[in-house]
Amino acid sequence: MGPIIGMTPDKKAETPGLQERAGLRPAPCGTGTLPEAESAASPRATSLDRGPGDDEELTNLNWLHENLLQNFTLGSEAQPSVSPLFDIEGDGVPPPSFSSSSSSSSSSSLAGREKDSLKSKPPYSFSLLIYMAIEQSPNKCLPVKEIYSWILEHFPYFSSAPTGWKNSVRHNLSLNKCFRKVERSLGKANGKGSLWCVDPEYRPNLIQALKKQHFPSAHAFCTPPASPPRYCASSPPRHLIPQDQSCSLKESDIDAATAMMLLNSAPEQHRMECLYLEFVLSLNYCSRIESVASVRVIDGERSHALCLCLFAAGRAVQDRPMDLSRPEVAVVSSDPKEDHNYSASFQRCVSRCSTSSLSSLDEGYQPASQARRAGSEGFHSDEDSDLAEERGGGGGSAPRPRAKGPPGKKARREAKPEIDEELKEAAGSLLHLAGIRTCLDASRRTAKSKSRKRDQS
DNA sequence: TGACCGTTAAACAATC
DNA sequence: CGATTGTTTAACGGTC
Numbered sequence: 001m002g003p004i005i006g007m008t009p010d011k012k013a014e015t016p017g018l019q020e021r022a023g024l025r026p027a028p029c030g031t032g033t034l035p036e037a038e039s040a041a042s043p044r045a046t047s048l049d050r051g052p053g054d055d056e057e058l059t060n061l062n063w064l065h066e067n068l069l070q071n072f073t074l075g076s077e078a079q080p081s082v083s084p085l086f087d088i089e090g091d092g093v094p095p096p097s098f099s100s101s102s103s104s105s106s107s108s109s110l111a112g113r114e115k116d117s118l119k120s121k122p123p124y125s126f127s128l129l130i131y132m133a134i135e136q137s138p139n140k141c142l143p144v145k146e147i148y149s150w151i152l153e154h155f156p157y158f159s160s161a162p163t164g165w166k167n168s169v170r171h172n173l174s175l176n177k178c179f180r181k182v183e184r185s186l187g188k189a190n191g192k193g194s195l196w197c198v199d200p201e202y203r204p205n206l207i208q209a210l211k212k213q214h215f216p217s218a219h220a221f222c223t224p225p226a227s228p229p230r231y232c233a234s235s236p237p238r239h240l241i242p243q244d245q246s247c248s249l250k251e252s253d254i255d256a257a258t259a260m261m262l263l264n265s266a267p268e269q270h271r272m273e274c275l276y277l278e279f280v281l282s283l284n285y286c287s288r289i290e291s292v293a294s295v296r297v298i299d300g301e302r303s304h305a306l307c308l309c310l311f312a313a314g315r316a317v318q319d320r321p322m323d324l325s326r327p328e329v330a331v332v333s334s335d336p337k338e339d340h341n342y343s344a345s346f347q348r349c350v351s352r353c354s355t356s357s358l359s360s361l362d363e364g365y366q367p368a369s370q371a372r373r374a375g376s377e378g379f380h381s382d383e384d385s386d387l388a389e390e391r392g393g394g395g396g397s398a399p400r401p402r403a404k405g406p407p408g409k410k411a412r413r414e415a416k417p418e419i420d421e422e423l424k425e426a427a428g429s430l431l432h433l434a435g436i437r438t439c440l441d442a443s444r445r446t447a448k449s450k451s452r453k454r455d456q457s
Numbered sequence: 458t459g460a461c462c463g464t465t466a467a468a469c470a471a472t473c
Numbered sequence: 474c475g476a477t478t479g480t481t482t483a484a485c486g487g488t489c
Contacts (some may be wrong), residue, residue: 102466125463144478164465171465174480181479193478461486473480 126172141195178202
């Protein structure tokens with residue numbers, strides 16, 4: 001059996017066929033490694049127990065920086081060394097790296113969590129794993145072999161898992177309508193098999209699935225809940241975290257898929273906070289936000305997230321309360337209660353942009369019942385699916401080649417200017433509703449907070 | 458209870 | 474020829 005690119009040496013016989021033919025049936029896949037811990041111990045509860053002095057623990061995104069972001073070199077050709085999952089797979093206790101300025105002291109715990117992650121099955125379905133692998137690839141297209149490699153690299157669980165998972169991957173690729181087979185270019189003689197891409201039509205569904213997998217209450221951000229969710233039931237908004245505590249992603253681009261991964265890999269108590277970012281990322285998918293350059297959680301108990309969005313050059317949102325063209329602009333979410341307003345306003349924006357690609361958000365953030373329906377239809381192949389709008393940029397006739405990978409940024413930039421304006425407005429409204437503070441403001445408040453703390457201590 | 462989904466296993470053909 | 478890839482079918486458990 002030939003070696004598999006990127007595989008660790010401890011890899012046993014990869015091919016089920018080899019074992020099977022040799023009469024070596026793999027041991028039944030134990031289910032004891034399933035990530036029940038994800039829901040077992042609620043880190044959120046832990047965070048709620050924190051005192052005010054632990055704010056920085058809640059707001060510090062060292063976990064993100066150290067655990068996750070290091071795993072993804074900017075761009076798409078990441079060569080992560082560890083799994084992005086340890087927090088999800090872990091014991092549910094926020095890692096010590098949450099401690100203020102403890103970034104250097106977390107290596108041992110990181111190692112422990114990484115060890116845990118090696119044993120835990122990823123909480124993603126195979127389709128999502130494949131999706132993430134493909135989205136991480138530079139060309140948004142991968143051969144099966146490299147999908148294996150990606151999964152192995154990011155989810156070491158599979159390196160020691162029974163070998164059937166590859167079969168499952170292939171099975172998924174073949175069966176799942178979300179994935180499309182693309183013939184390798186004729187010039188590329190070597191390499192067996194085809195390349196696999198994500199069908200852009202189904203991308204929102206995959207995103208939805210990704211979200212549903214870890215954001216079971218994500219719909220709360222689309223439809224006003226009857227009562228505030230428990231994670232936002234207490235504690236007033238707090239302060240902005242110091243600028244220097246943000247994860248250092250400035251001037252770096254995280255593609256949306258990576259960021260989605262990061263969001264879904266976040267510790268429990270940070271997931272809901274990150275939903276704001278998720279909205280922004282959704283915009284990124286279908287509109288003009290070119291990158292998310294920084295992500296910070298402001299308050300672990302409430303839905304306070306802080307992210308920094310970079311619009312494409314020359315696409316700064318204007319006539320907005322904030323200058324989004326400035327990369328240092330910080331976006332601070334508001335009280336979770338405003339989620340309702342936010343959602344409603346955002347939906348209004350979306351509805352106004354009915355002809356734009358932003359309409360994909362309608363699907364992405366539809367009520368859970370609809371979402372489930374969409375999901376139960378196996379990522380329906382509705383020809384009128386929202387992303388189909390991307391093809392013509394709102395009625396345009398320019399044909400978009402299918403099964404050749406998702407439309408790139410270039411294609412997105414060719415959208416109609418009026419749609420851009422609406423998208424900008426929608427994004428602006430979103431960010432405004434989330435509560436905008438300029439970096440200057442943030443720094444000022446941060447400095448105040450810092451000096452206050454110093455005085456107290 | 459049934460539909461649906463995800464997973465796993467298996468078999469087989471095609472391809473490298 | 475063996476390994477890999479791709480397809481198909483079936484069974485099972487969990488969820489809704």
